[in-house]
Amino acid sequence: MNGELRLPCSEKFSLPPPVPCPGGRGEAYYCSMLCAGANWESSNSLLCTDDIDSPDEASFRMQIKELAYESLQLLETAIFDKECEPLFSLEIYGHIIGMFELNHLDLVVASPVEIYFLYIDEMTNPDKEEAEKITQPILDALGEDYSTCCEGTAFFPLQSCMNHSCCPNAKAFKRDEDRDGQATIIALLVLFSCEGPKPSKT
Incomplete structure (x- = not known):
């Protein structure tokens, strides 16, 4: 993609030229200016230090890198394996964080506290x-907070394997009342049998 590697017979399939990182990172390329701009706005502008005008911005980005390095050191202390040593580099770690940002979805499940009190109420x-x-005293002390749902992030295997598109034909969808911990993907367009869902992951 960067001009050094080429797939066999790729010249028979014309594609738009790759778009380099707006900040000048040589290893980052995108399929379009739209995709590059979206990624720059979402996260890449914080990690890329090759195109900085403001001293305050440079300091902030350096703090982000220091936090990433510190968390990598903690991870290495906890699970380091000599056979996997090449993986414990800041560059690889950054790619892993990037993959997480591109592939995770919000996870919402019903409050186990609420489920418990509903069970008591039905006795x-x-x-x-x-x-x-x-x-009852515990319920009174909690007030409305007893029904607060649990929120987090999660990987869903099928959703994570879907191809990214800058012009998506599907999107992740979850209503406030959906608290079953499931991922739902809905089509934005009519999908044919030979066409898979392609959500945006930026």
């Missing part, structure tokens, strides 16, 4: 009355 007397002597 029958006299067991319910006995249980509520203990649980």
Whole structure:
């Protein structure tokens, strides 16, 4: 893609020229200016230090790199294996973080605390009355927070394997009431049998 490697017979399939990183990182190339700009706005501008005008911005980006290096050192201390030593470099670690940013989705699951109190509420007397002597003060103390759902991020194998597109024909979708921890991909266009979903991952 960078002019040094070429697939066999690739000259028979015309493609637009690769777009280099707006910040000048030699190893980063994109399929279009739209894709390069989107990635620059989302994360690359924080990590790329080759095109910096403001001293404050340079300092901030250096802090980001220092944080990445510190977290890499902690990871290396915890799980280092001599056979995998080449993987414990800041460059490789940066690519891993980038893959995570491109492939993860928000995860929302129902509050286990709420599930517990709903179970208590559905009990029958006299067991319910006995249980509520203990649980009711806790429920009162929690207030509305007892039903706060659990939020995080997760990898979904099928979604992670979908090809990225700067002109996506699908997108990840989740409503506020969807708390089952599942990923849902919906089509934005009519998809034919030979065409797979291609969401945007920037």
